[in-house]
Amino acid sequence: MKPRGILLAGNWKMNHGPTAAQEFFRALPYSKKPGATMRIYPSFLSLSTALDSVNSAGKEIEIGAQNFHAEKSGAFTGEVSGPMLQEIGIHQVLLGHSERRQYFGETPAVILKKTVSALQQGFEVLLCIGETLAERNAGQTQAVLTHQLESTLADPICAAAFGTSLHLAYEPVWAIGTGMTATPAQAQETHASLRSLLTRTLGQTSADAVQILYGGSVTPSNFAELLACADIDGGLVGGASLKPESFGALWNLIPS
Numbered sequence: 030m031k032p033r034g035i036l037l038a039g040n041w042k043m044n045h046g047p048t049a050a051q052e053f054f055r056a057l058p059y060s061k062k063p064g065a066t067m068r069i070y071p072s073f074l075s076l077s078t079a080l081d082s083v084n085s086a087g088k089e090i091e092i093g094a095q096n097f098h099a100e101k102s103g104a105f106t107g108e109v110s111g112p113m114l115q116e117i118g119i120h121q122v123l124l125g126h127s128e129r130r131q132y133f134g135e136t137p138a139v140i141l142k143k144t145v146s147a148l149q150q151g152f153e154v155l156l157c158i159g160e161t162l163a164e165r166n167a168g169q170t171q172a173v174l175t176h177q178l179e180s181t182l183a184d185p186i187c188a189a190a191f192g193t194s195l196h197l198a199y200e201p202v203w204a205i206g207t208g209m210t211a212t213p214a215q216a217q218e219t220h221a222s223l224r225s226l227l228t229r230t231l232g233q234t235s236a237d238a239v240q241i242l243y244g245g246s247v248t249p250s251n252f253a254e255l256l257a258c259a260d261i262d263g264g265l266v267g268g269a270s271l272k273p274e275s276f277g278a279l280w281n282l283i284p285s
């Protein structure tokens with residue numbers, strides 16, 4: 030078993046309304062595994078159905094939101110706040126996904142504001158970071174990841190939360206939804222350097238407690254190899270989280 034435990038998280042993006050969500054959880058093969066956690070991030074509209082489905086089936090699956098607004102209420106048309114999510118029983122939020130950065134203009138400053146607000150409101154945050162293919166080819170992977178993390182590491186609220194309510198997902202942008210997975214060696218090298226960065230800034234104890242998930246075209250055919258790497262603490266999965274068979278197969282690959 031991994032020292033930090035294993036997290037298998039599914040990001041449904043803009044897929045699965047309430048009916049499909051209910052059907053997914055009905056069909057999902059799930060058995061409890063010590064030291065491992067399963068989590069799904071459905072769309073806002075499917076959150077209540079997802080919670081009801083897992084609770085009524087007695088499946089210990091965590092449900093989180095894919096985004097939220099940093100302010101608690103106000104004139105922000107189309108947005109959803111932390112207190113609204115908590116009212117329905119949501120205490121997990123995914124932040125900084127590359128699609129939020131790319132399509133919705135979320136800068137490191139916006140993501141930092143959301144992260145701090147989420148932590149202050151008692152959420153557990155999974156923060157996504159990752160480089161583009163051009164950045165990797167230019168040898169800038171480390172510089173990009175450091176830039177994406179540095180304001181978070183410098184913030185006292187975030188720094189204190191790393192390893193307890195703040196964890197990371199390393200998602201190379203070129204591997205998301207493309208079928209191009211980082212090799213286990215590439216992923217491990219990046220995860221190890223992220224952990225070194227965390228150790229240098231936060232100290233060994235906090236750095237050792239941070240779960241670093243890998244994301245980017247994870248499937249049942251590559252997950253076991255990725256999971257065998259020392260610094261990979263689980264997966265953040267898009268496409269393969271949409272079908273109960275493939276997500277269940279990923280779960281079954283986690284050693285009991």
Ligand code: PEP
Pocket residue numbers: 040200204205206207208244245246247265266267268269
């Ligand atoms: C994601 O969206 O976070 C992701 C990793 O997607 P996929 O697994 O489809 O590459």
